[in-house]
Amino acid sequence: MWDNGAGEVLAAFGDTFGDGWAPPGANGGDWRSQVLLRSNDRDLADGMAFSSAATDRAGHAKELIPSRKVDGDEITVIPTAGVSVGTRQYMGYMSVRHWGQPGQWDTNYAGIAYSDDNGQNWTATTPGTPRWDNPTGANHFQMAAMVRRDGYVHLFATPNGRSGAAYLARVPERQILDKAAYQYWTGSQWQQGQDALAAPVVNAPVAELSVQFNAYTGKWLMTYLQGSDVVLRSAAAPTGPWSAPALIASSADYPGLYGGFMHPWSQGQDLYLTLSEWTPYNVYLIRITLTRDAAITNANLVRDPSFERQTTGTVATPWACHGNCGIDNGTWSFTADRNAFARYNRGWHDLYQTVSVAPNTRYVLTGWLRTSGNNDNGFFGVRDPGGPPFSETNFRAVGQWTRHQVAFDSGPRTSVEVFAGIWTDNGDMWLQFDDVSLVRG
Template identity: 65%
Template structure:
């Protein structure tokens, strides 16, 4: 237990499991589609870096990312648990309020891997900033933003006093810590603090952007229901609170943060912002209501474009975060997405045009089966033979996944998808199988006709991504399918997180 008192940890972990609300969201769903595409799992069992065996990170959330200025991405995560963690939500042993991983992965198209962690012993990610873990005093300490200036790393964090109902929590204060050894150790003394004695301070959850000689601090009060506000500070003075100025709607003013007026209309939560030099636009991704949205502006003070939903709660239940990967480039914006029930973090991608409007969205409806009302396949999904939906926490992401299972003959799960004739597309899907599977296929076919493109698979152990490029030819619609010849005894295939997107 890393030297902590077992009794205190057990009681605190139990309290966190029952009341934690950073990830939990109200039980409502939207009908908006999800244009973003699942790229890969970046934390927990089944992640590309196997963070559970590499650093004892079995369940965690957030994934606040920033460039350390020396060829690495630093990623800070929230409440993190060890090998007794089980979904849903945060629970289990080895509770660390915050951890940090490092990545030099420049090819995000196939996921994100990590090279190292801030550790306190070999193979164990340490708690960066300690917390009391006492409900009503200090429950936890959560990282909310990071930025580098020179060789120094800065990380904003909030001290959570109490988790309330979903979407509500109380903080003691927000502050900035700094590290001069690439995030291995953090100093919290002598740094700016935004106290929150009455619960209405505007600068409790932050997002940093370094631009034009300043560090900009976008921020919200505690909880998920308020507007966002803006401050900035010369990059050489991040640790001097009196150097911060606040946007009051018409000018940058010194003094009290109470002078700040909204730059983003609420509800805004888990805010992430970047300046996109290629587009000369400011882009933000955040949780709005129950969905993850994207907005853009020519200036950090706005006006900001209308929200575009990029991840719907209906497809990825309990989404939060949406932390932008700083090395996103060209059409592709990559971001880290937390989901409450799997209580882990996934890398997602959305394509944008020159004006930061979503283009080339995922064309597959209900791609993760989360909109299915029961265990049988319902529209837009259909079966040839025997298939259905696992309504549990077995999916690659979220709660559900599709399946095909039988002991003789051909069986598949499929959906008709509208396409543009003569166009190149890419199909991706995640699947795993029973050990005796020996002849499965994933691909696209003409509606009611033969395959256009497909990939054959045999036994697949952990969740694995399959990619099938194809041209639509003369078709205005195709069927995406996953099927198996079940002629080797009882066998099954589980599938999740489909996508068909137009090739760049």
């Protein structure tokens, strides 16, 4: 995602499918190697809305840069970065020759395309312009993140795959299409010449970089995939030194996660970024909260919040169950692979977890729910452990996964029970429950 300089954020997505798609992963018809959507939504607390797309017909997002879609030649062309200079949009991309084992792929080259009509049409670069060829698989600049600051566009990059280090180049912002104008950070100085001059600014493994200068912290922030987790680092300068990595999201809670890209407008204490997951093959917006020193605070107090750490179909610690409950392991969940459920034809059934809280503190509880069509009396909220609810929301039939929220003050309590349940007195009824969060409000 990047700011287009005219009041919109442009979001470029990779391989995208339409007709016939079914989880898990990439498959189906209407394959486009990339698509682009636009957003002017500045209130991200309730999600990110898109207002338009680069289209080739009404209601259909088009492929921006053609790809051959031939394995071993060019299987796809994936966008990796974007930046605007004046009214021109620039997008970094990689030409993928072959997808290998998870986390491994071969690229032909990486380039920069440009658009003068807000992303509707793109001109891809040729070997005479910024194009980093990769015939031996050793080039450092195959996947990029671009940041415009202090008169330069800073180009952070990694080799193809997910096991390389991060490297850095910069170019005067008006010369972004002149490869000879690029300077590479050698570890001690900026130097023009070949990209092989670049030394790592962050050691391996680094993948799918996102970098921005953050106004709230006054620091450069970097998010990336480290092994199977998304992490955050910070630095006073783009050249580093970069802080130790702090965990944003674990693959234990978000299986198959990748692509943690920061929203360019989240410049305050709340940092929003996207997170992709393989099984649902979709992109989600997540939020972390930063201190002035760029440390992550306001962590989710719910353990196993997406039920992905459950190993059987029976509800296990830290979750518990009243009545008839279980764990689904398939493709029904809101995200990833698993969700919890309660189901029966009479009485009260719920899922719950005891969570420690600070007294006299405001909290916000959120969770994603859906139910059978005959549900007429469900509840989501918090209660005293083993006691009655003191803050909850009531819901009836919920056809699609829907986010529910409850705000409360803990009062004198040092722990609460988070719960979701239904009265099943209207025939066979069920509730599905996923992605629960309890944070200071």
